[in-house]
Amino acid sequence: MRGKTYDEIQIGDQASFAKTITEADIHGFSAVTGDFNPIHVDEVYATTSRLGRKTGGRIAQGMLSASLFSTLVGMYIPGKGALFVSQTCNFLKPVKIGDTIRAECTVLEKMEKGRIRLRTTCINQRGEMVVDGEAVAIAARHLEDVV
Numbered sequence: 001m002r003g004k005t006y007d008e009i010q011i012g013d014q015a016s017f018a019k020t021i022t023e024a025d026i027h028g029f030s031a032v033t034g035d036f037n038p039i040h041v042d043e044v045y046a047t048t049s050r051l052g053r054k055t056g057g058r059i060a061q062g063m064l065s066a067s068l069f070s071t072l073v074g075m076y077i078p079g080k081g082a083l084f085v086s087q088t089c090n091f092l093k094p095v096k097i098g099d100t101i102r103a104e105c106t107v108l109e110k111m112e113k114g115r116i117r118l119r120t121t122c123i124n125q126r127g128e129m130v131v132d133g134e135a136v137a138i139a140a141r142h143l144e145d146v147v
Contacts, residue, residue: 003079006114006139011107015076017068018102021060021095029064037061051094059094065122065131066091068103073137077105078116081140085115089133093124100125105135114138 004013019025030036038045039052040061046052051059066089073084095101102123109117115138122131 003075003081003140004077006078006110006116006141009078009107009110009116009139011110013077013107014104015072016102016104017071017076018100019068020100021064021097023097025064026058026060026097029061029067033061033063035061035063055094055096057096059096060099062089062091062095062131065095065101065103066133068101068122069105069120069133069135072103072105072120073118073135077107077118078137078139083138085136085138087120087133087135089131091131093128093130095122095124095130099130101130108134111136114141 026040030041039049040058043058046058069087070084073082104121104123105118107116108119111117115136118135120133120135121129124130
């Protein structure tokens with residue numbers, strides 16, 4: 001996939017990427033980050049905890065869903081050659097094993113120094129927004145940086 005240079009990006013440009021969250025994803029994310037909170041990795045604990053009783057068991061780490069924004073920035077908009085600068089996240093609903101999460105971004109603003117501001121959201125298979133936020137990324141300036 002080819003990215004877009006700063007000059008090619010238009011306000012309103014959109015991209016999306018979907019992934020079904022698996023038990024292996026949760027354990028892999030725990031291994032990378034060190035987040036072994038039992039609400040994520042221990043079914044017995046999760047089903048007996050206050051949150052686990054409400055959600056029906058284990059839930060994925062919020063940042064696991066939010067990490068899909070990195071795929072959008074690095075592979076789609078702006079894409080190859082982009083640098084992630086910042087990300088805000090509001091975690092609205094839990095994500096469970098087997099949920100398919102669609103990460104979406106929309107270009108809101110072209111800023112100075114090659115930066116773009118994006119609306120970022122994650123939506124589950126039921127159409128419920130589970131993460132809402134904004135990102136800033138630096139887009140490549142030259143075509144040879146994105147091909």
